Amino acid sequence: MKILVVDDEPDVKSLFEQRFRKEIRSGEMIFAFASSGEEALEYISINMHNSVLILSDINMPGMSGLELLKKIKQQHLKPPPFVMMLTAYGDAENYSAAMQLGADDFLTKPLDFIVLKDKLKKIA
Amino acid sequence: MKRFFLTVFIGMLPLSLYAQSPVIDSLNRLLAKAKTDTSRINLLAEKVSALNEINLDSAISLGSRIIAEAQVINYRKGEAALKRLLVASYCFKGDYSKARQYLQETQQVYTSLKDTVGLIKTYSSYGMFYGMQTIYDSSVIFYQQSIKLAELIKDEKLANRGYQNIAIPYQMQSKHAQAMSYFQKALAYFEKKKDDNSLAYLWLNIGITYMAIFDTARAENSLLKAIDFSRKAGIQNVELYACSNLSNLYAKKDSLEKSYDYAMRSVALSESMGDLGMKAAGLSKAASARLSQKKMEEAEMLVRNAIRVADSAAQPLNIFQANIIMGRLHLTRQQYAAAIPYYEKAFAAIENTQEGEETTGVAYSELSLCYEETGNYKAALSYHKLATNIMDSLRNKENVRRATELGMSYEFEKKQQLQDAEKKRHDAVTAARQSALSIGLVLAFLLALLAFYAYKNKQKANLLLEKQKQEIENTLNELRITQRQLVQAEKMASLGELTAGIAHEIQNPLNFINNFAEVNEELADEVLVALKAGDTGEALDITADIKQNSQKIAHHGKRADGIVKGMLQHSRTGTGQKELTDINKLVDEYTRLSYHGMRAKDKNFQVKLLTEFEDGIPAISIVPQDIGRVLLNLLGNAFYAVAEKKRLSSAEFEPTVVVTTKKITHSNGTPMIEIAVKDNGNGVPAHVAEKIFQPFFTTKPTGQGTGLGLSLSYDIVKLHNGFIDLQTKEGEGAIFVLQLPV
The missing domain is CATH 1.10.287 (Helix Hairpins)
Incomplete structure (x- = not known):
């Protein structure tokens, strides 16, 4: 399973790599990281043929996570990529905006990696 | 009074033709040859009269000296003539008590000498004396006296000068019919004498009177004649005023191209005469015409010019006109916030001279609209009330004028009409005697009926007014309550925003x-x-x-x-104590603090830091730590902005931050101290500038800014009753301007 994590905070990479070190070591999950929406779109356009699972932050400088979500869902890729939003701003407004734009799931920070791992395993 | 001065001044201008310095030179030559003391004094009196048109102070000093000389040789007639001349000087200078004293003394001398011509001139001076103080009733009475005497001794020239003069106070009282009949009398005389000079002045005044009674066709005709005669007589000032009035007239008729043409002619004329005030007025009119034609660029160029000229002429009315048009230009472009300062400047200019005119009323309601569009409802309401007041009082005046002028005809077929009037008067006197008694009775009855009807009507109107007043007051109260609620809601919202921000950001x-x-x-x-x-x-x-x-x-x-x-x-914020603080010292201290803070964080950081502190800034009462915190925020942001630009751009870029302090007067009139922090970074895009004072709004990467600095600064400045504002252009840097009341 290929997972793209989009977040502007550099420590996210280290956190995910350590939290999923067993899954990475076993080859069960492969992680890629993008530090902005723009970078994420570029990655998706190159890796379109692989089915990719996307985990994206919302508050980022430049393109926000919601804009990224909108753009991905507008591309009508087949199969449609699974997009999960990860944000510190878990208010109702943000949640409903994400859902309206077609987000497949929504988790709030601080992240509970047990829940996240569970969800990822179910999708796979 | 201003207009009276102007019209009287124009009326006197034929004299001023003698006032050129060659005249004084030739007088000086004659003086050298003068054989007797009395002829010397008479010549010196002519010199005083000439000086009156050039320099009032020299006229007064020379005049006073010769009065003393005349007293020594007991030449009473000369003394009186000089005193009468000085009446005009003192009037123009505004010293009315001295002018009155001389008038009384002059009158005594001429009465005791039985000098009728002297008395005629003295009464005429009385007329001017009262007219310039806007006491028009007395002015008319004295001019009437002077005319009566002139007619008695059959001095046509003095009588006709009297007709020309008396028309002016009538005009000022809006008694246009009387003014017009005197103008017509004088017109007949000067036409007979083929005096182009006087005819030019007369047609100008007649044109102005026709404009006042909205007879556009005759006004246009008269003003065009004024231009013809002024050209023949070679008097540019009359041509100038005629062009200026024609421009107004065509603007009212919506003949905008013609209005523009005459405005520009008046600009050219005033330029050659060096009359800055009229030049500014002309430019404003031309701009107004172009604005109505939607030729915005041209209008803007003209009005900028007008403001510049008006400022250097320092004439409040011109400054008012020019700035109103600039405001209107911005309003037409829907740039409401930009329009406001021009309107404010315009009203500030006429604060002391203000009279409720239609332009003022319209401008107030335009300014009210600007405030409404920019969300300042309180100011919008107060200007709306001002506009309504003026419009109401104008409407009342207009009604009075209509009522008094109803049925009057202004058609003056001069010669024929004079004969008709003579005949009619004769008939009327006989007829009147016969029917006086019966008409009197009927009239008395009608009057009683009318009075009763009017009383009833007035009662009804008063009731209606009372009701309307109550309604307006209710609306006003509701608005006040809504305003208070809005302010409260905004406070709550910002508090909510803050806690929500913290809860999420953490x-x-x-x-x-x-x-x-x-x-x-x-x-x-x-x-x-x-x-x-x-x-x-x-x-x-x-x-x-x-x-x-x-x-x-x-x-x-x-x-x-x-x-x-x-x-x-x-x-x-707000827990510290206010104390009198030297702003320049405080700014200097915090500038250095901030600079060293930045250097400590980043040793490679280089910036050109300039300070421009105005001397003599008074100490003001502030909480120094709080204002210091604001300065640290502004400077920190400026340093950050230039460092970012340096990081992303070429080596040639020189990061520069300029800190200035100066004394200013805020557009609401309060004296303030302004501190500005200017950087040459990348500037702030409009969508960011909008939110820049909101809590937790930041453009810095996560972890580098809390987004509270400017929001905190905003609150501190508000607590000091000051203003903080961002002026920026994307790519060209930003200026944060901080204004604190003295």
Whole structure:
């Protein structure tokens, strides 16, 4: 399973790599990281043929996570990529905006990696 | 009074033709040859009269000296003539008590000498004396006296000068019919004498009177004649005023191209005469015409010019006109915020001279619209009320005028009409005598009836007015309540925004703290397993990871701390004590503090830091730590902006930050001190500038800014009853302007 994590905070990479070190070591999950929406779109356009699972932050400088979500869902890729939003701003407004734009799931920070791992395993 | 002065002045201008310096030169030559004391004094009197048109102070000083000489040789007629001349000088200077004293003394002398011509001139001076003080009733009475005497001794010239003069106070009282009949009388005389000069003045005044009674066709005709005669007589000033009035006239008729043409002609004429005030007025009119034609660029160029000229002429009315048109230009472009300062400047200019005119009323309602569009409802309401007041009082005046002028005809077929009037008067006197009694009775009855009807009507109108007043007051009260609620709601919203921001923002560092802590716990277990298995290499690797993770935990812990501290600062504003503070010293201190802070963080940081402090800035009462905090924020942002630009751009870019202080007067009239922090960074895009003072709004990368600095600064400045504002152009840097009341 290929997972793209989009977040502007550099420590996210280290956190995910350590939290999923067993899954990475076993080859069960492969992680890629993008530090902005723009970078994420570029990655998706190159890796379109692989089915990719996307985990994206919302508050980022430049393109926000919601804009990224909108753009991905507008591309009508087949199969449609699974997009999960990860944000510190878990208010109702943000949640409903994400859902309206077609987000497949929504988790709030601080992240509970047990829940996240569970969800990822179910999708796979 | 201004207009009276102007019209009288124009009326006197034929004299001023003698006032050129060659005239004084030739008088001086004659003086050298004068044989007797009396002829010397008479010549000197002519010189005083000439000086009156050039320099009032020299006229007064020379005049006073010769009065003394005349007293020594007991030449009473000369003394009186000089005193009468000085009446005009003192009137123009505004010293009316001295002018009155001389008038009384002159009158006594001429009465005792039985000098009728002298008395005629003295009465005429009385007329001017009262007219310039806007006491028009008395002015008319004295001019009437002077005319009566002139007619008695059959001095046509003096009588006709009297007709020309008396028309002016009539005109000022809006008694246009009387004014017009005197103008017509004088017109007949000067036409007979073929006096182009006087005819030019007369047609100008007649044109102005026709304009006042909205007879556009005759006004146009008269003003065009004024231009013809002024050209023949070679008097540019009359041509100038005629062109200026024609421009107004065509603007009212919506003949905009013609209005523009005549405005520009008046500009050219005033330029050659060096009359800056009229030049500004002409430019304003031309701009107004272009604005109505929607030729915006041209209008803007003209009005900018007009403002410049008006400012250098320092004439309040011209400054008012020009700025109103600039405001209107912005209003037409829907740039409401930009329009406001021009309107404010316009009203500030006429604050002391203000009279409720239609233009003022329209301008007030335009300004009200601007405030409404920019969300300042309180100012919008107060200007709307001003506009309504003026419009109401104008409407009342207009009704009075209509009522008094109803049925009057202004058609003057001069010669024929004079004969008709003579005949009619004769008939009327006989007829009147016969029917006086019966008409009197009928009239008395009608009057009683009318009075009763009017009383009833007035009662009804008063009731209606009372009701309307009540309604307006209710609306006003509702508006006040709504305003208070809005202010309260805004406060609550900003508080809510703050707590919501904190609650969410703190989750980001917490995400790392919680998760890295859990990871470390797992890693510690793995170290134990590795050690038990004797795999020291693996154990060392994992320990290195653990150390790195705990560094991350500490880093994000500090970040959380910063966020909370920022909020505490935000909620703590206003606890410090106000004290008298030297602003230049404070700004200097914090500028250096901020600069060194930046250098401590980044040793490679280079900036050209300039300070421009105005001398003599008074100490003001502020909480120095709070204003200091504001300065640190503004400077920190400026340094950050130039450092960012330097990082992203070529080596040629020189980061520059300029800090200035100066005294200003705010557009609401209060004296203030302005501190500006200017950087040459990348500037702020409009969508960011909008939100820049909101809590938790930041453009800095996560972790580098809390987004509370400017919001906190905003609150501090508001608590000091000051203003903080951002002026910026994307790509060209930003200026934060801080204004604090003295």
